[in-house]
Amino acid sequence: MSTLTAARSAAPGKDTTSAGGFDLPPSQKALIRWNLYLGFSALAFGVVHGLAQALSYGGIDILGWFPGLKNYYQGLTIHGVFNAIVLTFAFANGFLALTTARGLGRKLHDGLLHAAFWTLAAGIALASYAMFTGKASVLYTFYAPLQAHWSYYLGLALLVVSTWITSVNLFITLKAWRKEHPGERIPLLAFVSVATYIMWDIASLGIAAEVVGLLLPWSLGLVSGSDPLLSRTLFWFSGHPIVYFWLLPAYVSWYLMIPKQVGGRLFSDPVTRVVFSLFVLLSIPVGFHHQYTDPGITQSMKVIHAILTFGVFFPSLITAFSVVSALEDGGKARGGRGLVGWFFKLPWGDPSVAAQVLAMLTFVLGGITGLINASFTVNRVVHNTSWVPGHFHMTVGSAVVMTFMGIAYWMVPWLKGRKLWGGKLAVVQSWVYFIGVMALARGLISAGLEGAPRRTFLAGATYGKDTWQLAGYWSAAGGTLMFIGAMLFFLILLMTVLTGKKGEVAEIPVTTTIQPAARAGWELRLDQFRWVVILALILIAIAYVPFLVEYLPAKLTVPAFKIF
Amino acid sequence: MKIHKYEKAFLLLSGVILVIFLGASFYAALGMGIMLPSRDGEIDVRQVRTTPPFDNPGVREVAPGVYEVVVIGQAWSFLPQEIRVPAGAEVTFIATSADVLHGFNIEGTRVNVMLIPGQISKVTHRFEKRGEHLLICHEYCGLGHHMMSGKVIVE
Numbered sequence: 001m002s003t004l005t006a007a008r009s010a011a012p013g014k015d016t017t018s019a020g021g022f023d024l025p026p027s028q029k030a031l032i033r034w035n036l037y038l039g040f041s042a043l044a045f046g047v048v049h050g051l052a053q054a055l056s057y058g059g060i061d062i063l064g065w066f067p068g069l070k071n072y073y074q075g076l077t078i079h080g081v082f083n084a085i086v087l088t089f090a091f092a093n094g095f096l097a098l099t100t101a102r103g104l105g106r107k108l109h110d111g112l113l114h115a116a117f118w119t120l121a122a123g124i125a126l127a128s129y130a131m132f133t134g135k136a137s138v139l140y141t142f143y144a145p146l147q148a149h150w151s152y153y154l155g156l157a158l159l160v161v162s163t164w165i166t167s168v169n170l171f172i173t174l175k176a177w178r179k180e181h182p183g184e185r186i187p188l189l190a191f192v193s194v195a196t197y198i199m200w201d202i203a204s205l206g207i208a209a210e211v212v213g214l215l216l217p218w219s220l221g222l223v224s225g226s227d228p229l230l231s232r233t234l235f236w237f238s239g240h241p242i243v244y245f246w247l248l249p250a251y252v253s254w255y256l257m258i259p260k261q262v263g264g265r266l267f268s269d270p271v272t273r274v275v276f277s278l279f280v281l282l283s284i285p286v287g288f289h290h291q292y293t294d295p296g297i298t299q300s301m302k303v304i305h306a307i308l309t310f311g312v313f314f315p316s317l318i319t320a321f322s323v324v325s326a327l328e329d330g331g332k333a334r335g336g337r338g339l340v341g342w343f344f345k346l347p348w349g350d351p352s353v354a355a356q357v358l359a360m361l362t363f364v365l366g367g368i369t370g371l372i373n374a375s376f377t378v379n380r381v382v383h384n385t386s387w388v389p390g391h392f393h394m395t396v397g398s399a400v401v402m403t404f405m406g407i408a409y410w411m412v413p414w415l416k417g418r419k420l421w422g423g424k425l426a427v428v429q430s431w432v433y434f435i436g437v438m439a440l441a442r443g444l445i446s447a448g449l450e451g452a453p454r455r456t457f458l459a460g461a462t463y464g465k466d467t468w469q470l471a472g473y474w475s476a477a478g479g480t481l482m483f484i485g486a487m488l489f490f491l492i493l494l495m496t497v498l499t500g501k502k503g504e505v506a507e508i509p510v511t512t513t514i515q516p517a518a519r520a521g522w523e524l525r526l527d528q529f530r531w532v533v534i535l536a537l538i539l540i541a542i543a544y545v546p547f548l549v550e551y552l553p554a555k556l557t558v559p560a561f562k563i564f
Numbered sequence: 565m566k567i568h569k570y571e572k573a574f575l576l577l578s579g580v581i582l583v584i585f586l587g588a589s590f591y592a593a594l595g596m597g598i599m600l601p602s603r604d605g606e607i608d609v610r611q612v613r614t615t616p617p618f619d620n621p622g623v624r625e626v627a628p629g630v631y632e633v634v635v636i637g638q639a640w641s642f643l644p645q646e647i648r649v650p651a652g653a654e655v656t657f658i659a660t661s662a663d664v665l666h667g668f669n670i671e672g673t674r675v676n677v678m679l680i681p682g683q684i685s686k687v688t689h690r691f692e693k694r695g696e697h698l699l700i701c702h703e704y705c706g707l708g709h710h711m712m713s714g715k716v717i718v719e
Contacts, residue, residue: 143665228681270565293677295685299602310582317578377592380674384702451671453702461710558681561664563706
């Protein structure tokens with residue numbers, strides 16, 4: 001540890017990452033840009049069917065407008081895969097590669113950047129083939145024994161592999177930096193980016209085991225049956241932490257970029273490192289809270305996961321403090337006074353800020369509804385009702401995606417060397433989407449409390465309740481506004497890329513911290529990730545081994561069904 | 565690690581709130597008996613219709629005021645489609661799936677459980693008021709998912 005105790009850190013008030021004027025080789029900027037293009041193109045496809053789903057809640061059936069669409073659930077599958085998996089993976093692969101490079105002040109590995117991009121593209125192509133031909137209308141949770149075409153599973157596996165390749169890229173970039181900076185603390189921007197990928201690398205092992213060990217051989221006819229409970233459990237091993245893989249890139253921006261963009265500073269470097277370490281530690285051993293109503297899992301194991309789920313809420317509460325304090329710092333520096341006056345002094349005319357501060361507002365409700373889901377008794381009321389999509393449109397469908405849009409408003413200009421087109425329209429875009437998603441969630445949440453099921457073509461259902469109707473109108477109106485907001489975003493993005501003014505663009509925003517990184521003590525170990533990884537593995541073992549010991553071996557007895 | 569006093573107060577408050585919420589859930593589970601499904605038996609999905617008690621789906625009184633309701637979820641209906649139980653009785657639903665995943669949600673109640681092929685689901689409930697509830701399959705189960713529902717009539 002002698003090298004560690006000699007660690008130095010930048011003086012308070014200084015940019016703790018590398019100096020300004022950072023740039024990447026044009027080829028790397030192009031690859032990162034194409035990651036964003038791929039991700040947002042997927043979103044463009046996904047939201048079109050999102051509109052059909054929102055209208056379906058209102059009893060309006062527009063499926064006939066979609067040429068070649070076989071049924072509602074084919075579109076719903078595309079909506080889930082493109083929005084929740086392709087967009088988020090493509091964005092993280094591009095954005096966190098850039099933040100790592102910026103944090104460390106060095107370029108990335110060329111070959112791995114190419115490999116990650118082309119693996120992602122191949123994954124999208126395979127999964128798209130299966131989905132668009134109607135051979136994989138199994139939704140993005142693909143629960144066995146509904147069986148999709150093998151190309152669907154292989155495509156999804158490749159999407160995960162692309163995130164692993166990106167991880168390796170970040171790790172070797174960090175390793176090269178460490179060699180040149182012995183004894184220094186990892187710059188905070190790089191620390192949080194790498195921690196996000198470490199969390200996901202461990203978390204994705206469940207879904208990898210499910211797809212490679214069970215579903216892919218089954219869809220190829222190599223094994224005769226499936227084990228629905230086991231594959232579902234492996235799915236949720238990854239299925240909860242995946243929401244943190246969606247969310248943490250947004251947190252990276254909220255912690256380290258938004259403070260700078262509003263003219264403030266992040267409060268504490270040490271607390272930020274602890275928060276991201278807690279996410280590595282606690283994101284994974286919580287999957288059973290998606291399976292509270294499943295038979296075949298003991299009540300005591302569900303309760304252990306419930307306690308840990310409440311635990312992983314804690315770093316998000318710390319985040320609420322840190323992010324709001326940075327916003328207040330900025331608002332007050334801009335002349336805001338009083339308890340809440342600073343909030344109105346934030347630079348609301350900056351579309352990148354407007355989108356992300358509105359995203360934070362939606363996340364307050366997203367977090368609260370998440371806590372309700374995690375409460376194992378109340379969960380019985382809301383499980384698998386439209387309450388659940390109501391919840392996650394206030395998390396991934398707003399907090400995450402609006403933050404991605406807000407980031408794109410500076411990132412695409414930076415990568416492309418063109419100024420943002422339609423700045424005022426971009427501010428309007430954020431508000432339209434924000435109001436839309438709130439209305440949609442209002443509808444889904446209240447219908448869910450009245451028992452309306454999720455992932456169901458209600459416009460064609462043979463049953464229903466009067467109380468679902470008003471809620472359905474809220475959803476339909478909200479979804480329509482979201483659709484308009486999303487289309488405005490694509491227009492702005494497209495016009496920026498094609499016709500934005502060439503010239504000087506703003507630097508990547510990176511905040512300073514009021515409290516600098518510690519120079520000695522136990523906190524230095526956080527930079528060596530291995531300690532938190534070991535602790536995480538122990539917690540995962542406590543959370544999953546008792547179930548597996550009791551349940552295994554896998555019972556591959558359930559035949560395949562292709563009833564879609 | 566130095567933590568500012570405001571931040572410390574906020575973190576303490578956050579911790580206390582989480583503990584109170586979790587405590588409330590424990591109270592509901594242990595004090596009010598709101599339990600989650602657990603390991604309630606396994607079944608060969610290919611033999612569901614010939615394995616007791618699923619060879620004879622329906623409602624039966626197993627003791628005075630105590631009822632058992634055996635239900636099979638299948639694409640895309642419940643068997644039986646209509647369930648009649650008396651108000652105030654203790655009713656235990658014993659259900660499973662004959663094919664893919666299904667949901668078993670009696671709207672307006674706490675009866676909400678997954679039907680997973682190979683697993684038997686059990687949930688006990690007392691219907692206090694007379695009336696009619698929808699029984700909804702709330703897990704995607706293929707093309708006809710939105711047509712899969714039943715009725716629970718409390719008499």
